[in-house]
Every structure is written in structure tokens, then in C-alpha cells.
Amino acid sequence: MILENICVGPMQVNCYIIASGPDSRAIIIDPGAEKQKIERVMKKYNLKPAFVINTHGHIDHIGCDDRFGVPVYIHRQDSSMLENPELNLSSFWHHPLVLSRI
DSSP, X not given: OEEEEEEETTTTEEEEEEESSSSSEEEEEXXXXXXXXXXXXXXXXXXXXXXXXXXXXXXXXXXXXXXXXXXXXXXXXXXXXXXOTTTTTGGGSSSOOOOOOO
């Protein structure tokens, strides 16, 4: 089993990569930023992304959700945060983020 912790973004959010083993599909949890750091871990184990899980909908956890080309899962009570820059707090940053609900 693979469980890697990567600190990403200016707030150093914990992003996790979980997979059954090398050469398999992986779950990416809270890919808030720095796609290249996440991809380095994926490449290290020859993993392909299966889906993304967000623990909640703030920008520091969802910033790279749309960069992996896989479904994104979030609790339904937080799903509106994906589409609303004021709720996900990205309106306070340089680039408000609006994602489609999955």
C-alpha cells in the first residue's frame, strides 16, 4: 500500500496520495496547489489518478481539482463551495476559482 503526504501551496495543506501499490490507480486527497509536486509522487510509483476527494471546499484544498481529468468528490454540504469563489475563499486571492459540481 502507498500512502504519501505532500504539503502543497502557500498554506502548506496536507495532500495525500493513496494507492494499493505501484503501477496502479491512485486517489488524490485535497490537491490544493502545486500539481507538479503531486505528479512527482505519482510518477515515482507509476500511478494513474482515479479520482479526487476533497475534505472540504476551501481554495487551499480544491485548487488543483480540475487538473487531473478525473471525477472530484466532496460532501454534498460543501459542493456549492466548488462553484462559489466567495464560499471557497478564492475571491480573496488573485484568481477566483469556479469548478463544476461532480
